[in-house]
Amino acid sequence: MPIKLIVGLGNPGKKYENTRHNAGFWLVERLAAQHRLTLRKEPKFHALLGKLDTASGQAWLLLPQTWMNESGSAVGAITQFHKIAADEILVAHDELDLPPGGVKIKQGGGHAGHNGLRDIIEKLGAPDFWRLRIGIGHPRDIAASEQEVADFVLHPPRKEEHELIDAVIDRSVGVFDLILADKMAAAMHKLHTKPKPPPDPDAPRKKAPPGQDA
Numbered sequence: 001m002p003i004k005l006i007v008g009l010g011n012p013g014k015k016y017e018n019t020r021h022n023a024g025f026w027l028v029e030r031l032a033a034q035h036r037l038t039l040r041k042e043p044k045f046h047a048l049l050g051k052l053d054t055a056s057g058q059a060w061l062l063l064p065q066t067w068m069n070e071s072g073s074a075v076g077a078i079t080q081f082h083k084i085a086a087d088e089i090l091v092a093h094d095e096l097d098l099p100p101g102g103v104k105i106k107q108g109g110g111h112a113g114h115n116g117l118r119d120i121i122e123k124l125g126a127p128d129f130w131r132l133r134i135g136i137g138h139p140r141d142i143a144a145s146e147q148e149v150a151d152f153v154l155h156p157p158r159k160e161e162h163e164l165i166d167a168v169i170d171r172s173v174g175v176f177d178l179i180l181a182d183k184m185a186a187a188m189h190k191l192h193t194k195p196k197p198p199p200d201p202d203a204p205r206k207k208a209p210p211g212q213d214a
């Protein structure tokens with residue numbers, strides 16, 4: 001099924017715009033900017049909304065303007081109005097279980113404690129939507145308390161983390177032509193394959209065999 005709705009998760013307002021929890025917002029905002037699309041406030045959907053129309057396909061871009069834990073209100077409203085099925089939705093969100101610079105696309109599953117996903121699953125009544133998981137890392141260790149996790153996601157990433165997240169958002173935006181063309185397997189393969197590092201200009205060059213140019 002082609003993707004008809006792309007949702008970025010985050011919290012609205014200046015206070016939260018640079019925090020780790022807004023990684024989903026960052027991706028959808030960059031996708032909109034790439035296509036010179038302005039997302040406009042739509043009160044009936046509790047969101048900023050725009051229609052992406054490319055040679056590869058069409059999809060709504062949605063940024064819920066509720067708090068994170070009420071993201072399902074916006075997603076539920078637009079899916080009911082436009083008759084969009086759960087498996088035609090892709091939700092971009094921050095992911096504690098991936099390091100900064102990590103990214104995965106998957107379909108279905110639980111919410112793993114993510115309040116935005118939890119509310120979307122509840123409002124849709126199904127977990128079958130696609131997720132684009134943007135790694136932000138985990139505070140201290142996997143046994144961090146609930147409060148430590150909350151503090152972590154509501155603070156900006158460190159400079160080196162932000163650079164990694166920024167790079168992976170660029171890579172993610174680069175696969176949306178495939179996603180909109182209903183080529184999800186190809187998009188997953190391209191995104192999950194780590195790019196090769198650039199060649200080291202200081203590395204010694206191999207000598208060419210006799211009779212061949214170096």
